[in-house]
Amino acid sequence: MTKKTFTSKPPQYQENPSEPDTSLPPPPYTPQETTPLIPGGPSYAGSSYAPSGPSYTGPSYTASSRFSDNSSTAGSLPSHFPRRNRTLRHAFRELRRDYLLATYHRALDAVAARGWRPPTLRWPGSSRSQRSSECGHEVDGGRRRERVRVWVKGVRRWGRVGEEKRRKRRRVILCCNLLIWVLVALGIAVFISGRWANEGGDRWPAPPERKETVRVGIVGAGPAGVSAAYTLSTSFKSKDVSLEIILFEQKASIGGRMVTNHAFPKERLGREVHPEDVASGQIGGNSLRNRARELGFDYRLEKKLIADEVGFFNGQDIVAKLTRPMDEMSWRTWLTLVLKYRFSLWNAKQLPKGTMKTFDKLLESRSTFERVSDMTKSAGIDGAVGLGAVARLSANGVGGDYIHEVLRPQVLRQTGQYVTELSDLAISMGLQREDQCSAGYRGSFARILDNFVQRSRAELRLSTKVTSLKRELTVDGGRSWVLELQKTGHSEVKSEVFDHVIVAGPSSSLLKHIYHDEEVFYRDLFVTFLVSTKELDKKYFGGSDNIPSQILPIQSDRLRSDLEGIHEISYVGDTFGPDLNAEAVGKLYRILSDRSVSRQQILAFGGEAVLEIYEENIEHAYPLTWPRNGKFGEFKLKDGLWHTGVVETIGSSVELSWVGGENVGRLVARSLGRGVPRKQADIPKMKQVPQNGIMK
Ligand SMILES: Cc1cc2nc3c(=O)[nH]c(=O)nc-3n(C[C@H](O)[C@H](O)[C@H](O)COP(=O)(O)OP(=O)(O)OC[C@H]3O[C@@H](n4cnc5c(N)ncnc54)[C@H](O)[C@@H]3O)c2cc1C
Incomplete structure (x- = not known):
């Protein structure tokens, strides 16, 4: 060393130097x-x-x-x-x-x-x-330490290299594992597909190259058409297939046969006549109401109609007076009627109860049926549709003048048919509605249906009539349905191709060249609205001071010719000018008849005070519901062609048509296959109806 x-020279030591002088060298x-x-x-x-x-x-x-x-x-x-x-x-x-x-x-x-x-x-x-x-140990220890230092350095370097190698090795092992698993999964898939192909042939669908669009055309935007569109769209969802639903309605508004187009514009009478004034009745059962409630759309009857007192007119006098519903009748009226018709009145009131209880099960059912007969069997109403109304009335102790004077006018008004023509179910439906028919929706019915249309995301084409329906070969060799369409007021006819067509409602003209068996026959109805400044002529109706708000003429030889074919004359309400506090412009009356009513006829009982008359012909108003056994028709007419109207072979009501539409909607969804029900969350929210039932 x-x-x-x-x-x-060594520096002098200081007692407390302010800064250490580190620059100085150590002492010798x-x-x-x-x-x-x-x-x-x-x-x-x-x-x-x-x-x-x-x-x-x-x-x-x-x-x-x-x-x-x-x-x-x-x-x-x-x-x-x-x-x-x-x-x-x-x-x-x-x-x-x-x-x-x-x-x-x-x-x-x-x-x-x-x-x-x-x-x-x-x-x-x-x-x-x-x-x-x-x-x-200076020399030996130093060498040894040097050797150790070199060795440690080497180990460190080796360690670093080893770590990298280890990481690489781990990556390689992971990749190998993944590869093995992928190969195993592929092997399993190939094995299963091979087995499926051996077993069922086409059970392994080829992946579609692009999303296929299935076009469904629905003819008619009545309760059945709307319900079919809504049910189809909510019960079918597929990644590969998109649905395009188009609703065609020949009228300017949706709602079907019981919704009239606005008869009187506001400018002429100061009050718009609501479309539902034609029906003005409570919607018989409750299935549509329940469906709407389930979707958060509660609607209630807006108000009681004035037509709660009914008079039965034989041409000379009002022979009987009833109140709707009968439960609200005064004991004096009950006593008068019981004295006149004995127990027929009470028995007739009880008649629909049992049958309609069973029928309500069908309305609430969500099952899918291929045929109407399956429906009636499943609901247990095949006995009621096979039995004649006359047999049922006599079995229930309803007879005598009651049938002729009260029951017949009631049934004619409800079904457009005579008692002898009807089945037990049809008369029960009519009588039940007749007893409830004391309130109206005043337009909210059409709005309810409109909400369902919006929810279904179907395209609605109003004022578009389907003039013909053909099955044609397509370019790719398949077969499709071609609809010819005509806009109201236009002569031009356009064609559109559809994969499926649902004829919703009575469309015998469209189907007559395709479908002959189990055809549903209909009777027409004429609806006439009249506005008069005065009440009906009291003298004409027997001179009574108090004319009931609804008159049902008793069709017989004794009846005057002015009232021939007329089923009902009803007071609907007062019509006001723009100023509601001012005196009413006039009184609105409605006439239902099986033929056109002339102005002379109307003036005979309406008097000279009649201001306005409007008449509308409802084609296919009442289906003929005679007692039938066995076959009633199928919902599927041909490949891709469906018909909701076959349900009308057993009866006619909004609810029954709604159920028929639902059934066809589900059948079409099922036929498209691979569909799964849409989640409730996918369905757009429905507009809430305010408590008074009127939506803005
Ligand atoms: C005056 C009257 C009052 C009634 N009151 C009540 C009542 O209070 N309660 C009750 O439950 N039932 C009532 N009904 C019965 C009820 O109206 C029917 O049961 C129901 O409307 C049938 O519905 P739907 O959809 O099957 O047929 P529809 O209501 O007839 O609907 C079919 C639709 O298809 C359209 N259409 C037809 N052909 C074509 C075409 N070629 N192109 C385009 N569109 C077409 C029609 O315009 C119509 O809008 C009443 C019926 C009438 C006539």
Whole structure:
């Protein structure tokens, strides 16, 4: 080891220097004799472990000088130690080291005396060379340490390389695993597809190249058409097939046969005649109402109609008066009627109850049927549709004048047919409605249907008549249905191609060249509205001061010719001008008849005060519902051609048509296959109807 001597003048020690002067070199070392560090301790020179190389030449302090910090002894301390506390700390550390080293070497001597090789002592904080020289292992230890250092470096490098390799190896293993799993999955898929192909042939559908669009045309936007559109759209959802539903309605508004077009414009009478004024009756059952409620669309009867008192007119007198519903009749009226018709009145009231209870099950059912006969069997009403009304009336003890004077006019008004023509179910439906028919919806019925159309996302084309229906070959060799369409007021006819066509409602003219069996026959109805400034002629109706708001003429030879074919004359309500506080412009009456009513006829009982008359012919108003057994017709007429109207072979009501439309909607969805019901969340929210039932 080279001994270094600093020749520059050593700096003077300062008591409390402001900044340590680290730039100054350490003080020169003066070689001294090896003396015991601790009085009585071992001397290095005498130790068998004394360094064999160059001897230790570092400073040697006496114990007294190390702990002394006064100025007189300051010269014996290292002059570059700047602070007292630092000096003390250093001195203490030195002392501790010396003491421990001395103790250690004493122990080494003892161990060496027994022939053991001691380990190298490492002293934290001391320099390597100092430690080595102190321990007497400077040369060998240095080499060994150098070797170890090189070895550690190598290990580190090797470790780093190994880590990378390991990462790479892990990645390769992961990829191999994935590949194996993919191969296994592919193998399973190929195996299953092979088995399926062997078993069922086409059970493995080829993936479509692009989303196929199925076009469904619905003829008629009455209850059946709307319900078919709504049910089809909500019960079919497919990733591969998109539905395009188009509703064609020949009239300017939806709602079907019981909704008239606005008869009187507001400008002429100051009050718009609501479409439903023609029906003005409660919708018989409750299925449509329940369906609407399920969708958060609650509607209620807006108000009681004035036509709650019914008079039966035989040409000379009003022979009987009833109140609707019968339960609200006064005991005096009951007494008069019971005296006249005995128990027939009560028995007739009870007649529809049992049959309609069973029928309501059909209305609430969500099952799908191919044929109407399956429907009637499943609901347990095949007996009621096969039994004649006359047999049922006599079995229930209804007879005598009651049938001729009360029941017949009631049934004629409801069904357009005579008692002898009807089945038990048809007369029950008519009588039930007759007893409830005391309130109206005043336009909200059409709005309810409109909401269903919106929810179905079907395209509605009003004032578009389907003039013909043909099955034609398409370019790709398939067969489709071609509808010829004509807009109201236009002579031009356009054609459109559809995959499926649903004829919703009575459309015998469209179907007659396609479908002959189980045809549904209809009777027409004429609706006449008249506005008069005065009430009906009292003298004409028997001279009574109090003319009932609804008159049902009893059709017989005794009836005057003016009333021939007339089923009903009803007071609907007052018509007002723009100022509702002003006096009413006139009174609105409605006449239902099986033939057109002339102005002379109307003037005979309406008087000279009649202001306006409007007549509308409702084609296919009443289906003929005679008692039938066995077959009633199928909902599917041909491949891709469906008919809801077959349900009308058993009866006619909004609810029954609604159920028929639902059934066909489900059948079409089923025939399209692969469809799954749309989630409730997918269906757009329906507009809420305010409590009074009127929507803005
Ligand atoms: C005066 C009257 C009052 C009634 N009152 C009640 C009552 O109070 N309660 C009750 O439950 N039932 C009542 N009904 C019966 C009820 O109206 C029917 O049962 C119901 O309307 C039948 O519905 P639908 O959809 O099957 O047929 P429809 O209502 O007849 O609907 C068929 C639709 O198809 C349209 N259409 C037909 N042919 C074509 C074509 N070629 N192109 C385009 N469109 C076409 C028609 O214009 C019509 O809108 C009443 C019936 C009448 C006549």
